Amino acid sequence: MARAATTADAFNAVAEPRRRQILDVLADGELPVNDLVRVLALGQPQVSKHLRVLRDVGLVHVREEGRRRIYRINGHSLKPIHDWVKTYERSWSERFDRLDVVLADLKHGEGDGRSDE
Amino acid sequence: MARAATTADAFNAVAEPRRRQILDVLADGELPVNDLVRVLALGQPQVSKHLRVLRDVGLVHVREEGRRRIYRINGHSLKPIHDWVKTYERSWSERFDRLDVVLADLKHGEGDGRSDE
DNA sequence: GACATACATTCCGATATAGGTATATAACCT
DNA sequence: AGGTTATATACCTATATCGGAATGTATGTC
Numbered sequence: 001m002a003r004a005a006t007t008a009d010a011f012n013a014v015a016e017p018r019r020r021q022i023l024d025v026l027a028d029g030e031l032p033v034n035d036l037v038r039v040l041a042l043g044q045p046q047v048s049k050h051l052r053v054l055r056d057v058g059l060v061h062v063r064e065e066g067r068r069r070i071y072r073i074n075g076h077s078l079k080p081i082h083d084w085v086k087t088y089e090r091s092w093s094e095r096f097d098r099l100d101v102v103l104a105d106l107k108h109g110e111g112d113g114r115s116d117e
Numbered sequence: 118m119a120r121a122a123t124t125a126d127a128f129n130a131v132a133e134p135r136r137r138q139i140l141d142v143l144a145d146g147e148l149p150v151n152d153l154v155r156v157l158a159l160g161q162p163q164v165s166k167h168l169r170v171l172r173d174v175g176l177v178h179v180r181e182e183g184r185r186r187i188y189r190i191n192g193h194s195l196k197p198i199h200d201w202v203k204t205y206e207r208s209w210s211e212r213f214d215r216l217d218v219v220l221a222d223l224k225h226g227e228g229d230g231r232s233d234e
Numbered sequence: 235g236a237c238a239t240a241c242a243t244t245c246c247g248a249t250a251t252a253g254g255t256a257t258a259t260a261a262c263c264t
Numbered sequence: 265a266g267g268t269t270a271t272a273t274a275c276c277t278a279t280a281t282c283g284g285a286a287t288g289t290a291t292g293t294c
Contacts, residue, residue, distance in 0.1 A: 011131060011132045011134075011137075012132045014128060014132075015128045015129045015131075015132035016281095016282090017128075018282095020128075020201065023205075027204070027205070032240080032241090033240070033241055033242090034239090034240065034241080042283095043283075043284070043285090044240085044241070044242090045241090045242080045243080045244095045283085045284075045285080045286095046282080046283065046284080047241095048241060048242055048243080049242085049243085049282085049283090051242095052242080052243090066240090066291060066292070067239065067240050067241075067290060067291040067292065068239095068240060068241080068291090069240080069241065069242090073205075073208075074208070075205035075206075075207070075208025075209065076208050076209045078202050078205045078208065078209075079208075079209045081198070081202050082199075082202045082203070082205075082206060084137065085195050085198050085199045085202060086199070087144070088140075088144070088190075088192035088195045088199075089192075089199060090192070091190075091191070091192025091193050091195070091196075092192060092193045092195075092196045133251095133252085135252090149270080149271090150270070150271060150272090151269090151270065151271080159253095160253075160254070160255090161270085161271070161272090162253085162254075162255080162256095162271090162272080162273080163252080163253065163254080164271095165271060165272055165273080166251095166252080166253090166272085166273085167252095168271095168272095169272080169273090183261060183262075183270090184260060184261040184262065184269070184270050184271075185261090185269095185270060185271080186270080186271065186272090235294100236293100236294085237292100237293080237294080238291100238292080238293075238294095239290100239291080239292075239293095240289100240290085240291080240292095241288100241289085241290085241291100242287100242288080242289075242290100243286100243287080243288070243289095244285100244286080244287070244288085245284100245285085245286080245287090246283100246284085246285085246286100247282105247283095247284090248281105248282085248283090249280100249281090249282085250279100250280090250281085250282095251278105251279090251280085251281100252277105252278090252279085252280100253276100253277090253278090254275100254276085254277090255274100255275085255276085256273100256274085256275080256276100257272100257273080257274075257275095258271100258272080258273070258274085259270100259271085259272075259273090260269100260270085260271085260272100261268100261269080261270080261271105262267100262268080262269075262270095263266100263267080263268075263269095264265100264266090264267085264268100
């Protein structure tokens with residue numbers, strides 16, 4: 001075997017900076033492809049291809065309107081990423097500092113509740 | 118130009134399932150390479166290479182102990198991902214539902230505060 | 235119908251990897 | 265020193281893309 005497919009899930013879809021950029025633009029509201037092309041200063045086929053990847057992963061939805069395709073973001077597909085990353089939040093979030101202290105105290109003085117022995 | 122480098126940042130480093138797996142294992146505590154090899158049932162070179170990528174991105178730190186290298190997770194490098202994904206959290210989190218209602222009300226009946234018109 | 239517009243897809247070439255095997259390096263042991 | 269263990273790196277191959285250009289397809293307009 002060789003290189004694994006990298007666009008099959010949200011993690012990979014979002015690993016590409018251009019695709020994150022597309023999502024960031026769409027976060028402000030749905031847009032047709034051409035508007036995205038203008039905003040991103042990218043080739044139309046490139047944008048279409050990135051949108052294809054995002055669509056396959058469920059990160060965007062399309063609505064047909066005449067000859068235009070309006071793309072809308074579907075942030076829900078980002079939840080798996082959020083859930084995974086969240087478990088590591090304690091590494092940097094000060095919110096957990098207090099909790100860690102409490103947990104350390106509990107571990108230390110179980111059966112007592114006091115940490116000064 | 119052609120394909121862009123994909124392992125240069127945390128987003129890409131974490132897009133590879135094996136690497137997420139490695140981080141998940143290390144989340145339970147630091148480990149030397151060989152232990153990771155055993156736990157993950159992967160080839161030693163493969164593990165070393167994945168660790169190399171994670172190290173380059175700052176997701177893990179190494180400590181030398183004799184001929185062993187103890188790898189420790191550095192979740193802090195996941196913060197950029199968390200920060201980015203977080204902005205989309207409203208898409209799925211019910212926490213934001215109430216907030217959205219409030220905001221809609223504000224927008225609707227500004228100067229009044231009541232939403233039943 | 236002829237033409238333009240909006241978008242998707244196909245084909246191409248370049249390159250970045252992922253896995254596998256073999257090898258290099260360094261530390262430990264006898 | 266010689267051998268074993270732990271880990272990293274080099275090399276090879278297959279493949280997954282990325283960007284770019286050309287083409288296909290559907291819709292709107294005259």
